[in-house]
Amino acid sequence: MDRPQHYRFHQGDKALPFSDAEYEGRLATLRATMTEAGVDACVFTSMHNIAYYSGFLYCAFGRPYGLVVTATESVTVSAGIDAAQPWRRSHADNITYTDWERNNYWRVIASVTGTGKVIGYEGDHISLTQKALFDAFLKPSGSKDIAPVTMVQRMHKSAAEIVLIRAGAAVADVGGYAIKDAIKAGTREIDVAMAGRDAMELEIAKRFPNAEYRDTWVWFQSGINTDGAHNPVTSRMLERGDILSLNTFPMISGYYTALERTLFVQDVDPASLKIWEANVAAHEYGMSLLQPGTSCAEVTHKINAFFEEHDLLQYRTFGYGHSFGVLSHYYGREAGLELREDIDTVLEPGMVISMEPMLTIPDGQPGAGGYREHDILVITEDGNDNITGYPYGPEFNVVG
16 A cells, blocks of 8 residues: 555635635735745744644644745645644645654655755744754755744734734623623632633634634632732632632634733722722723833833832732734744833734733732733724723622
8 A cells, every 4th residue: 555655635615714815915925024035935833823824723732733835835734633624724735744654744844845945944933853854854055033023924913813803802801791790709710710711612603603613711710829820720719808810811713812800709808909909000001001103111111110109019920911813821922012121112003912910919918919900902003992891990890
């Protein structure tokens, strides 16, 4: 029996989150960048760039996946275990590599790029092992890290992306209301989290009937568990007076959105209320600063000054916000658009960014716990557009 190194297995109809014109526009911008940089082909290995340029969001499970873009071709490279699903979910062509011979993945890529060319790669993603195979099989005459320039492209959202992100923010609100309804003293964190996740999954399926449903999740934290922004859900029982962190994360075709709110169970003590109100004030001030022409560092320094005036800056734990798009807690990040002291990126219309100040008061001190509010804003020509709807602050969020 002849067992090939690779083959094409295409069946079914293509179903993508965006139009062909949207993907062709992204590829045209990429190809213009490639021409300017003298790059003959790009080999993408990350989930975020493969999804951004093709629509396909892979499940690696220990296998390599890729997207090869040349001046004329765009081809996803997938493992046989996925059959034709990668083709159905790719704007691009698709080639399947087989397991019968080691490194067939790289043989597929070489069949598209050829050898002896200048090849772009993602320096922030490809491993040392895979980079050695890249060099051995492609024998490039030169190679260039194209990760930074592709990140800059992803930071500027198209009109179609903003429509999807708006829908994601609305889905996050649905999860928030479901969580609020589920909060009661004596309920476990996990039960509240599941209520929010289920509500969002159902809402996504209603809004996007042709999508794949995966990766939507909730982090719902209580008491001491609120001290970190990314603390996983536990089975801790909610108690009267607990501080809570509501965090809903709908994922739609690889696009991440979020809603994050501070709440309290039934009542809030005076010390906690004072800190909560200060963080809400910083949140509102921060949102007012998100204007075109302002740098991320400028916004950060101004919020730092606000917290310093209130003797709270020492309780700040991380940056004040970040970009949105094709990213997730386990893949992708647009690190050039984060509200931190060391990021000089200037805000421009079409960027989408959060404002999310967080204060963590250590256990044993008055007002102990983590306080965080989070809204998503689209930068416009003359300001910003807040696309988060769920209310923040004590008036709405002392619940249960």
